[in-house]
Amino acid sequence: MSDDVLDQIAANAQLAIDRLGEVADVPFGLDRASVAWVAGFIDRQRARDGFDPDDTSGLVDVLGSHLGEAIVAATGGRWEEVDDGWGWGVRLGSHGVCFPFTKVAKQLRDGSEAGESILSFYDVVLAMAAGRFDRP
Numbered sequence: 001m002s003d004d005v006l007d008q009i010a011a012n013a014q015l016a017i018d019r020l021g022e023v024a025d026v027p028f029g030l031d032r033a034s035v036a037w038v039a040g041f042i043d044r045q046r047a048r049d050g051f052d053p054d055d056t057s058g059l060v061d062v063l064g065s066h067l068g069e070a071i072v073a074a075t076g077g078r079w080e081e082v083d084d085g086w087g088w089g090v091r092l093g094s095h096g097v098c099f100p101f102t103k104v105a106k107q108l109r110d111g112s113e114a115g116e117s118i119l120s121f122y123d124v125v126l127a128m129a130a131g132r133f134d135r136p
Helices: 003-021 032-047 057-075 100-110 118-129
Strands: 078-082 087-091
Touching: 003 032, 003 057, 003 078, 032 057, 032 100, 032 118, 057 078, 057 087, 057 100, 057 118, 087 100, 100 118
Parallel strands: none
Antiparallel strands: 078 087
């Protein structure tokens, strides 16, 4: 596990807290209310004139780091690199690994109107981590 990557994830999550916290209408941190605000932020970005879903790598890095760190804070999970091409995810003990960067990219690309929501992802991941349902 690369400490440099983990440091960058933490720095990106803090950047999201610092920058988005200035404009959010909720106290902004690593919690569900902040994830909900970011989900709305993504949809607002998608609605802007000139939004290019193919030019979102910086947003994916920052918002995916924030989402992942919120999941880590809520579940006690840990970041790990998955070798089979998935990249970085959050290990949820025996319940598997979730991929916050992938989910942010999907909502940026397809939007909540297509069923892609980082908030529902967050809720499902927390339910899985709490053992309220198991993977098939």
